[in-house]
Amino acid sequence: MNKRWSILTLILIIAIVAAACAAPVAPSAPSAPAQEAPQAAAPTEKITIEFWHAMGGNLGETVQMLVDRFNASQDAVFVNATYQGSYDDTYNALLASFESGGTPNIVQNFDLSSQTMFDTGRLVPAWQLMEADGFDPSVFIPAVREYYSDENGMVAMAFNSSTPLLYYNAEMFEAAGVEPPQGSLKFSEFKALCDKLLAAQVAPYCFTFGQVGWEFEQYLANSGGLYFNNNNGRTARPTEVLFNQDKGVEVFTHLTDLVKEGYAPNLNNTWTETDSTFLTRQAAIEFDSTSDVSLIQKAEFKVGTAFIPHADSSERNGVVLGGAALWLIDSGDPAINNAAWQFMKFMADLPQQKDWHMATGYFPVRVELLEDPELLQFWTDNPNFRTAIDQLVTTRTVLDDGTPNYAVLGGRAGPFPAIRRIIVETYSRVLNDGLSPQDALNEAAVKANAELENYNAFFE
Amino acid sequence: MSQSTLNQPLSLHRTATGQAKWRRKIWPTVEAYLYLAPTLFGLLIFVFIPIFTSFHLSLHRIAPFGNVMRFVGFDNYRTLLTSPDYWDSVRITLLFVLGTVPTGIALAVVLAILLSYPLGKMAWFYRALIFVPVIISSAVAGVLFRWLYHPVVGYLNYWMVQLGLFENMQQAPNWLGSKEWALVAVIIATTWRQLGFNVIIALAGVQNIDESYYDAAKVDGAGVLQRIRHITLPLLSPTLFFLLIINIIYSFQAFGEIHILTQGGPGRATMTLVYSIFDTAFVGTPQRGIASAQAYLLAILVVIMSFINYAAANRRVHYQ
Numbered sequence: 152m153n154k155r156w157s158i159l160t161l162i163l164i165i166a167i168v169a170a171a172c173a174a175p176v177a178p179s180a181p182s183a184p185a186q187e188a189p190q191a192a193a194p195t196e197k198i199t200i201e202f203w204h205a206m207g208g209n210l211g212e213t214v215q216m217l218v219d220r221f222n223a224s225q226d227a228v229f230v231n232a233t234y235q236g237s238y239d240d241t242y243n244a245l246l247a248s249f250e251s252g253g254t255p256n257i258v259q260n261f262d263l264s265s266q267t268m269f270d271t272g273r274l275v276p277a278w279q280l281m282e283a284d285g286f287d288p289s290v291f292i293p294a295v296r297e298y299y300s301d302e303n304g305m306v307a308m309a310f311n312s313s314t315p316l317l318y319y320n321a322e323m324f325e326a327a328g329v330e331p332p333q334g335s336l337k338f339s340e341f342k343a344l345c346d347k348l349l350a351a352q353v354a355p356y357c358f359t360f361g362q363v364g365w366e367f368e369q370y371l372a373n374s375g376g377l378y379f380n381n382n383n384g385r386t387a388r389p390t391e392v393l394f395n396q397d398k399g400v401e402v403f404t405h406l407t408d409l410v411k412e413g414y415a416p417n418l419n420n421t422w423t424e425t426d427s428t429f430l431t432r433q434a435a436i437e438f439d440s441t442s443d444v445s446l447i448q449k450a451e452f453k454v455g456t457a458f459i460p461h462a463d464s465s466e467r468n469g470v471v472l473g474g475a476a477l478w479l480i481d482s483g484d485p486a487i488n489n490a491a492w493q494f495m496k497f498m499a500d501l502p503q504q505k506d507w508h509m510a511t512g513y514f515p516v517r518v519e520l521l522e523d524p525e526l527l528q529f530w531t532d533n534p535n536f537r538t539a540i541d542q543l544v545t546t547r548t549v550l551d552d553g554t555p556n557y558a559v560l561g562g563r564a565g566p567f568p569a570i571r572r573i574i575v576e577t578y579s580r581v582l583n584d585g586l587s588p589q590d591a592l593n594e595a596a597v598k599a600n601a602e603l604e605n606y607n608a609f610f611e
Numbered sequence: 612m613s614q615s616t617l618n619q620p621l622s623l624h625r626t627a628t629g630q631a632k633w634r635r636k637i638w639p640t641v642e643a644y645l646y647l648a649p650t651l652f653g654l655l656i657f658v659f660i661p662i663f664t665s666f667h668l669s670l671h672r673i674a675p676f677g678n679v680m681r682f683v684g685f686d687n688y689r690t691l692l693t694s695p696d697y698w699d700s701v702r703i704t705l706l707f708v709l710g711t712v713p714t715g716i717a718l719a720v721v722l723a724i725l726l727s728y729p730l731g732k733m734a735w736f737y738r739a740l741i742f743v744p745v746i747i748s749s750a751v752a753g754v755l756f757r758w759l760y761h762p763v764v765g766y767l768n769y770w771m772v773q774l775g776l777f778e779n780m781q782q783a784p785n786w787l788g789s790k791e792w793a794l795v796a797v798i799i800a801t802t803w804r805q806l807g808f809n810v811i812i813a814l815a816g817v818q819n820i821d822e823s824y825y826d827a828a829k830v831d832g833a834g835v836l837q838r839i840r841h842i843t844l845p846l847l848s849p850t851l852f853f854l855l856i857i858n859i860i861y862s863f864q865a866f867g868e869i870h871i872l873t874q875g876g877p878g879r880a881t882m883t884l885v886y887s888i889f890d891t892a893f894v895g896t897p898q899r900g901i902a903s904a905q906a907y908l909l910a911i912l913v914v915i916m917s918f919i920n921y922a923a924a925n926r927r928v929h930y931q
Binding site: 239240242243246249250267268270271272273355356359362413416417418419420423424427428431433434565566567568569571572575576577578579580582583584602605606608609 | 672674675676677678679681757761762763764780781785787788789790791793873874876877878879880890893894895896897898
């Protein structure tokens with residue numbers, strides 16, 4: 152009798168465990184009915200679009216606000232937005248979903264991932280939907296349009312675009328009697344400015360920046376240097392990096408010298424410590440993204456903004472577009488793809504881009520908004536929001552001879568994120584191990600070229 | 612079935628003994644396995660299948676854009692073993708373990724001996740004080756230490772300057788920015804968080820030692836240090852051995868503090884083997900094949916460490 156009970160208990164336990172184990176498989180289920188729904192041809196049936204984004208905190212709340220607005224604006228489509236963590240996290244979750252199911256319809260992913268996103272082969276390029284819909288991509292600011300384009304047109308939908316800026320403590324400039332930077336300074340001019348600020352003893356440091364790959368990329372582009380061969384990877388898959396040539400060395404020398412010569416603290420690969428250094432008045436100037444408006448809001452002093460500097464040996468070229476875009480993952484069902492497209496179009500539309508810009512500092516991607524009366528007023532009241540846009544629209548996207556300026560169009564390579572990581576490590580080779588910038592970059596180039604070779608091997 | 616049962620002639624008698632045998636011998640085993648089934652099922656899904664899958668993955672280059680794989684044999688292993696970065700990671704991991712484990716245990720024993728003295732009503736307070744870091748998550752601890760270590764506005768350097776150890780903040784150590792200090796900084800943070808656990812275990816061990824040993828030693832005229840050296844430490848050795856194993860495992864797995872404090876930097880100065888697996892598999896351009904190979908090499912290293920541990924234990928540990 153006893154034994155029978157124990158067997159029954161056992162069966163029960165196994166059943167419970169089996170049920171519990173079966174649960175994780177469930178996520179693939181919701182997507183399946185969603186795909187079949189339109190085939191049931193019920194016009195009243197709502198299509199659910201899964202939207203994964205990487206915007207946390209205040210940014211995430213704003214995204215949700217826009218999604219709610221879309222859901223309330225019509226009855227046919229419901230967008231379910233989910234925060235997936237950082238861009239890296241979101242991308243890894245996407246890769247996992249390709250294998251396990253539960254793939255979203257729209258993913259927000261960042262600038263550097265463009266080539267990899269495309270190589271997944273799971274995308275519907277935006278230009279296809281634009282053509283079908285009669286949507287004219289020239290509504291976007293050229294730099295935005297070009298960044299996310301291949302030879303056919305835009306591959307992703309522009310959404311949150313940013314560029315880097317110099318933020319400065321206006322009170323310190325006033326106290327030191329130094330004129331704030333106008334336009335883009337040369338490296339030597341930047342240092343001269345720093346010398347004046349430090350001589351006036353307004354702060355222990357002149358400049359603060361994290362050893363992130365983005366700053367090197369931007370300074371290089373602004374100096375007209377290419378990151379990859381094959382026209383920055385824009386005309387063919389790149390096979391080697393070019394950042395260890397003259398312009399790259401000039402930029403890297405400048406950045407590491409700023410630390411070595413005491414103009415800037417050595418803050419490792421961080422973004423947050425640079426903010427705290429700037430906000431606590433320990434440095435007069437900071438390098439950061441336009442999307443970091445919180446910086447302006449949090450500061451207890453007046454903050455000004457300026458263009459990023461460029462190498463002495465070249466003219467100013469401009470900045471590469473940063474931020475992220477919306478990518479449409481092919482669901483295999485035209486009705487669902489179209490529903491997702493409607494949402495993407497909505498997010499890039501005028502009212503949404505305007506609110507998004509004013510709430511976050513990511514700039515409006517539509518040309519029309521540059522003349523918008525409400526925004527013109529907003530920029531008069533908040534001139535710092537305007538600097539980034541000026542910096543971008545004055546970027547030289549075309550060279551004097553009429554060819555595209557590939558330096559500012561930005562590099563495109565599959566393993567770009569890994570190569571950015573290598574650059575981050577390279578700072579330490581100079582600052583800690585005493586290598587010359589040229590030697591350190593050569594070493595980085597060897598590693599980066601191996602990454603390119605490994606990646607390209609998948610296409611042989 | 613054994614040979615002898617097979618040779619037995621078929622008979623009613625046989626089935627009867629067969630049944631009896633089933634009830635006596637085989638059923639308990641089957642029953643035990645049935646009880647274990649849920650656990651084994653879980654282990655199968657979450658441990659054994661991943662172990663084999665990751666070996667399979669380690670023999671491939673996996674495209675960072677999805678499910679495209681190229682078989683490369685042991686090439687990933689060869690790449691790692693010939694890469695100076697990998698051997699640097701091995702060196703850093705061993706330094707990290709050497710930095711955290713002995714200091715952590717030594718501090719724990721000292722604190723445990725102090726705490727074992729009658730402290731009156733405040734005893735619970737001191738014990739709680741020391742244990743609190745354990746229940747803080749490693750992420751929170753990491754953020755706390757990031758503020759302490761901040762080279763420009765950090766408290767640690769601020770107080771060192773105030774105490775006159777350094778002339779100004781610029782001369783104080785750059786905890787997370789310089790290669791020499793970053794590993795030390797991470798070791799301090801990790802040791803601090805693990806200390807409470809070690810003290811509790813060591814304290815239990817100290818309190819377990821019979822008073823009579825001490826009384827006898829006192830009669831023989833042994834001083835405090837002699838009593839600690841000849842009674843406390845030898846009798847504590849099973850506890851110390853347990854702590855050693857647990858701490859080595861913990862150190863090898865350390866992740867949270869490194870992730871929050873340095874992400875393996877500056878350069879690769881704090882890129883331990885475990886962090887490097889994460890970095891390769893999930894940061895930037897994911898390379899799961901190489902990351903799987905790293906995981907396998909780490910497993911081999913841990914097995915070697917365990918053998919050394921047990922070999923040493925046989926000679927050094929005294930059970931009461």
